[in-house]
Amino acid sequence: MSDPFELTDDPAPMQGNAPPGIGAPDYLTGLNEGQRAAVETVEGPVLVLAGAGTGKTRALTTRLAHILVQGFAHPQEMLAVTFTNKAAREMKERVGQLVERDVEGWWIGTFHALGARILRVHAELVGLQSNFTILDADDQLRLLKQICQAEDVDDKRWPARTMMGVIQRWKDRGLTPDKVSDIEEGVEHADGRAVELYQIYQDRLKVLNAADFGDLLLHCLTLFQTAPDVLKSYQQRFRYILVDEYQDTNVAQYLWLRLLAQGYKNICCVGDDDQSIYSWRGAEVGNILRFEEDFPGARVVRLERNYRSTGHILGAASGLIANNEGRLGKTLWTEDDQGERVVVQGVWDGQEEARVVGDEIENHQRKDISLRDMAVLVRAGFQMREFEERLITLGVPYRIIGGPRFYERKEIRDAIAYLRMVVQPADSLAFERIVNVPKRGIGEATVQVIHGLSRVAAIPLAEATAQLIETDEIKPKQRKTLGGLLDDFERWRGQLSTMNHADLAALILDESGYMDALRMDKSPEAAGRVENLKELVVAIEEFETLPAFLEHVSLVMENETDASQDKVSLMTLHGAKGLEFDLVFLPGWEEGVFPHQRALDEGGHKGLEEERRLAYVGITRARKQAYIVHAANRRIYNQWQSALPSRFIDELPAEHIDRRGGRGLYGSQRDFGGGLSDGGASGFAFAHPRRRRPVIDAEAFDVAAVNRPSRFSVGQRVFHQKFGYGTILHSDGGKLEIAFEKAGTKKVMENFVEEP
Secondary structure (H helix, E strand, C coil): CCCCCCCCCCCCCCCCCCCCCCCCCCCCCCCCHHHHHHHHCCCCCEEEEECCCCCHHHHHHHHHHHHHHCCCCCHHHEEEEECCHHHHHHHHHHHHHHHCCCCCCCCEEEHHHHHHHHHHHCHHHHCCCCCCEECCHHHHHHHHHHHHHHCCCCCCCCCHHHHHHHHHHHHHCCCCHHHCCCCCCCCCHHHHCHHHHHHHHHHHHHHCCEECHHHHHHHHHHHHHHCHHHHHHHHHHCCEEEECCHHHCCHHHHHHHHHHHCCCCCEEEEECHHHCCCHHHCCCCHHHHCHHHHCCCCEEEEECECCCCCHHHHHHHHHHHCCCCCCCCCCCECCCCCCCCEEEEEECCHHHHHHHHHHHHHHHHHCCCCHHHEEEEECCHHHHHHHHHHHHHHCCCEEECCCCCHHHCHHHHHHHHHHHHHHCCCCHHHHHHHCCCCCCCCCHHHHHHHHHHHHHHCCCHHHHHHHHCCCCCCCHHHHHHHHHHHHHHHHHHHHCCCCCHHHHHHHHHHHCCHHHHHHHCCCCCHHHHHHHHHHHHHHHHCCCCHHHHHHHHHHHHHCCCCCCCCCEEEEEHHHHCCCCEEEEEECCCECEECCEHHHHHHHHHHHHHHHHHHHHHHHCCEEEEEEEEEECEEEECCEEEECCECHHHHCCCHHHEEEECCCCCCCCHHHCCCCCCCCHHHCCCCCCCCCCCCCCCCCCCCCHHHHCCCCCCCCCEEEECCCEEEEEEEEECCEEEEEECCCEEEEEEHHHEECC
């Protein structure tokens, strides 16, 4: 008797009877009503709206096993698509356990893996050979740089990395060069030559018999559109299509799936419109919102019973996300206890925020809660710095998930290298790191000449450079550039004794061209790098001198703990999706930080709704307790700014939260509506449509502490821990403008000043 699960190239369709000799396992046991509906609704299109923690992976894998075990299809007639290799491996393992078979070779995998599998069979129809190479990101960028150089594109003005981002966005939208219209974002790149460069890049890939990741689906779309017989063969092959995380699909993935599903229309998409948070990398929440339009007669199954979080956590999250208009709607619930209310904690500033979170971590650790069950989730990477330093001070081990620690980030290391050169001219490692960062035309050959003299004469690289610019060993253009760089360092060293060291750091980042290079970079990561550098300037301000700060960084970098240790997790909200912890801290819930001002400026109402979905994701990461923290003041790029609590806080249902005040805390956003920020050098503006003077929430803190007249008077001599002695020039609502004897005129908060 043949094996009913035998893999064949052209399987005969099965008719819905259990395969002979195969006893159907009791796989339905323990499924709730919604999960069973998702599993047993076999015919026709199905959309499974699976809320956070509702067991969607179990429903998806059980559905796949159910179709196989009940005989509705052979393995080769099933297409199961995931977003990550990890998810694909997990699906294979679970399905294999349910059907008790080896699933190797089945059509289960990521979009890219499955697209490549199809493409290798039909490569010649899109101008490739079946053994084509898939280029990684570095190879893609290297190839595009070669093309831009050959086409005389100014790399300083139009960086190849930015052009690569434009091309990948077009590919995510399913656009080949001939389909890119004049209204598409990015066509103005390279003086309007972006489409031309895209075409040259694609032609060059074919010459190399290569494809990049975007091509794996783009070529499939071309294949399906130009070879209808090929498309029909796959439509007939795949009787059932299952898709995980459908809310994260981009246009190309959506088109690919829709074409394949037109045969039997037995497509089951599992996703959560409330967790669509990746528009910045091409995800289109509209794909899931219009599922019923794309597939008329579709059944929508809602998974709303949550197995992860307490009632109060779910109530807070559901009340928040209900404010979004662009959603299909569902409400999470649990049969478990209500648990602790979500804590909303107000603090004075960012440093107090880090102290409060650190103290709570230690308190819960003393209650025998493991550090690995705690996480700090921030909206932007720059927020991590103060938490890292606080945890280091407390001796609490931590790990950064999804990225390097703050002082390990490339842009931070580059900036610190500049500062090291100012403090120590003989620091050759620092000089070598930044001699061509940002790019200033100093190639490897020039650097090798400098190294040669440095070794022979036993002198630092900077000194060797100073000697070489007086001779002819280096080309005139490079000599002039290097001379200008050495002059810059000499000027900055002279300013070290006359300028505030944090102000000098900001000046160096600007005059070196480093900040301009990042501002010109249109990649999704560039804006975050700018924010990290602004936070670096804030960190420098906290130290008496620049050498003291650099010594601190060296000590912090040495503070690496054993990898096997129990550690607190620090990560961004985007990186936390799919994870869960007993205790979650959500700091920085202020206007301009979260929701992020850039998201509001660039995305408008859609941007706000995605930020709210991100807040929903953050709250639902918590199993037992969630802490939301917001600060009344933040120092951003060396500027103190008063911060409004996030509008999301007002949207949390009162019955599910526990409001806690703090010293000097402003009230909720409904008490006042205006940006108190002057914007400063940071470019942030904590804007809100309702603008008037703040009214203090009396329940949150002592009203008199803010409304009473200042205890200091104009002309009074005072002392500040950081800036020393000075005389008050102006007083306004707790803010003082002081002429310091050594630091110059500064604006400071009254709480940080005392009588001498």
